[in-house]
Amino acid sequence: MPEQDRPETSSAGPSGPRPAPAWRAGTTDRSVLEQAVDAVTVRRVFGEAYQVDGTTVIPVARVRGWGGGGGGSGEEKDSSGSGSGVGYGVHAEPAGVYVVRGDSVIWRPAVDAGRIALTLGLALCGAAAVVGWAAAGRRA
Incomplete structure (x- = not known):
């Protein structure tokens, strides 16, 4: 070979x-x-x-x-x-x-639109959770 x-x-x-x-x-x-x-x-x-x-x-x-x-x-x-x-x-x-x-x-x-959208979505969910928690605290 x-x-x-x-x-x-x-x-x-x-x-x-x-x-x-x-x-x-x-x-x-x-x-x-x-x-x-x-x-x-x-x-x-x-x-x-x-x-x-x-x-x-x-x-x-x-x-x-x-x-x-x-x-x-x-x-x-x-x-x-x-x-x-x-x-x-x-x-x-x-x-x-x-x-x-x-x-x-x-x-x-470079702009990563997906990463920006994810960050904004997570921030929006976090803000909604804080507002919900504050509203629930006022009712109690």
């Missing part, structure tokens, strides 16, 4: 080498971790700058990442064991843009 087609191996103890664990066919756990690290780099935060009428616009995002791993063993007599596991997630949302005109840079935040 050619060297590049041979699966990676790791020591499995007394039973000898075994194939390296794979998350997806052809993707080793190490490769998945490298993809996760690449997913939360500065390239994900700052988008590609573009020009509009002599003004440079640089989009910016909020990017959060998380991950986890696993392991395994085969310590029972006369049994083979193995295991692995890797997972990660990435969440990105618009944060705003930097607008560059000449020597000045201006930050324009």
Whole structure:
């Protein structure tokens, strides 16, 4: 078998080498971790700058990442064991843009209408609860 087609191996103890664990066919756990690290780099935060009428616009995002791993063993007599596991997630949302005109840079935040509506809704519910509590106290 050619060297590049041979699966990676790791020591499995007394039973000898075994194939390296794979998350997806052809993707080793190490490769998945490298993809996760690449997913939360500065390239994900700052988008590609573009020009509009002599003004440079640089989009910016909020990017959060998380991950986890696993392991395994085969310590029972006369049994083979193995295991692995890797997972990660990435969440990105618009944060705003930097607008560059000449020597000045201006930050324009993105407006999240859903977050504003949720905040106003919660404030309205809280105010209604306080008014209801005050009205109930007067009756007593």
